Amino acid sequence: MFTPAAPPSDGEADMETLIVVLIVGAAATFVGRRAWLSVAAARKSKSGCGSDCGCK
Numbered sequence: 001m002f003t004p005a006a007p008p009s010d011g012e013a014d015m016e017t018l019i020v021v022l023i024v025g026a027a028a029t030f031v032g033r034r035a036w037l038s039v040a041a042a043r044k045s046k047s048g049c050g051s052d053c054g055c056k
Contacts, residue, residue, distance in 0.1 A: 008016065
């Protein structure tokens with residue numbers, strides 16, 4: 001028969017919460033940085049194309 005494990009103590013629950021928050025924060029930072037670099041690269045002027053070349 002299945003016997004459920006005892007619930008974690010307060011210290012264990014706090015540590016698990018901290019680990020989850022750190023992992024989610026790191027993932028959000030990674031995705032945010034990738035998005036920022038993508039937008040920055042799109043806004044960067046294209047090489048060989050000046051304001052007077054007439055291309056779009």
